[in-house]
Amino acid sequence: MLAKPILLVGAGALGSAILKGMRVAGHVAPQDVIILDLTPGEEAQKYAGLGARLNPGPEVWSEAWTVILAVKPQSWRGAAQILSGNLNTGATLVSVMAGVRTDDLSAVFAPLSVARVMPTTGVATGKGVASLFSGDGKALQAASDLFAPMASTVVLDHEGLIDAATAVSGSGPAYVYAFASALESAGLATGLTPADAKTLARATLISAVNLLDATGEEPEDLIRKVASPGGTTEAALKVLRKEGKGLDELIKAAVLAAQKRSQELG
Numbered sequence: 001m002l003a004k005p006i007l008l009v010g011a012g013a014l015g016s017a018i019l020k021g022m023r024v025a026g027h028v029a030p031q032d033v034i035i036l037d038l039t040p041g042e043e044a045q046k047y048a049g050l051g052a053r054l055n056p057g058p059e060v061w062s063e064a065w066t067v068i069l070a071v072k073p074q075s076w077r078g079a080a081q082i083l084s085g086n087l088n089t090g091a092t093l094v095s096v097m098a099g100v101r102t103d104d105l106s107a108v109f110a111p112l113s114v115a116r117v118m119p120t121t122g123v124a125t126g127k128g129v130a131s132l133f134s135g136d137g138k139a140l141q142a143a144s145d146l147f148a149p150m151a152s153t154v155v156l157d158h159e160g161l162i163d164a165a166t167a168v169s170g171s172g173p174a175y176v177y178a179f180a181s182a183l184e185s186a187g188l189a190t191g192l193t194p195a196d197a198k199t200l201a202r203a204t205l206i207s208a209v210n211l212l213d214a215t216g217e218e219p220e221d222l223i224r225k226v227a228s229p230g231g232t233t234e235a236a237l238k239v240l241r242k243e244g245k246g247l248d249e250l251i252k253a254a255v256l257a258a259q260k261r262s263q264e265l266g
């Protein structure tokens, strides 16, 4: 069972998505949330209006049994300095930060148990993705209880795989949005109006992903159902899948660059 209240440190892009996801999934009531943020945005303010405690004093922080650390990897040590000595020693720390290793977190936050999670911002709709790792069973369970109601979860075998999950999944939504943007731009080049290019690019992407989800079929099988021999799709795929210079190579290079950066961030 998820141990509450929950202290969310950092309610930026991802922290806000987590807040929205908890609201949509309904597994954490706003009254069970304590939010700390230097510059609270719209979602944090909304949560406060629903009963969450926003930026209370340190005496309140130790009430939390689950602490989510969602600040930038570059600013976690500053946040830790402020938190140190003010947390419940029996609490679980769930870090959603890219790159920052369990050993470094434990060195600062011990005796709190630590789990690492790499979510996507899609948790905001209750249908995100979250990769989980912890060497501590209790912490892994806490991370799962927190994210499973708002994400498809994957438990990773070892911590190094968090960098891989970050590159494929945490950063992944941005690759999809980049594709949506590229398809829209290409639509303009075909002569479509900006409004039609935008509608067609977005709606096509969403309907294709819905079909992938609904059918459970392999992408290659779905491609075969679109691409008529000698037809238009085949002509496009010859460009997209050009030997040695196609989308596969480009995506692989992008993912490996993200994985390397995740390894460096620690």
Ligand SMILES: NC(=O)C1=CN([C@@H]2O[C@H](COP(=O)(O)OP(=O)(O)OC[C@H]3O[C@@H](n4cnc5c(N)ncnc54)[C@H](O)[C@@H]3O)[C@@H](O)[C@H]2O)C=CC1
Pocket: 009, 010, 011, 012, 013, 014, 015, 036, 037, 038, 039, 040, 070, 071, 072, 073, 075, 078, 079, 082, 096, 097, 098, 118, 119, 120, 121, 170, 171
């Ligand atoms: N944005 C994304 O899609 C994903 C982000 N992450 C990780 O989540 C973390 C946060 O990323 P974003 O939300 O994108 O960044 P962000 O910059 O939007 O949010 C960070 C928030 O932390 C707050 N903050 C900074 N120092 C603080 C302190 N000492 N005390 C309280 N609040 C403080 C800032 O005011 C800001 O609102 C990063 O470590 C990132 O690696 C992980 C997966 C996906």
Ligand SMILES: O=C(O)[C@@H]1CCC=N1
Pocket: 098, 166, 170, 171
């Ligand atoms: O870009 C980043 O570093 C973070 C981690 C995964 C998604 N956003």
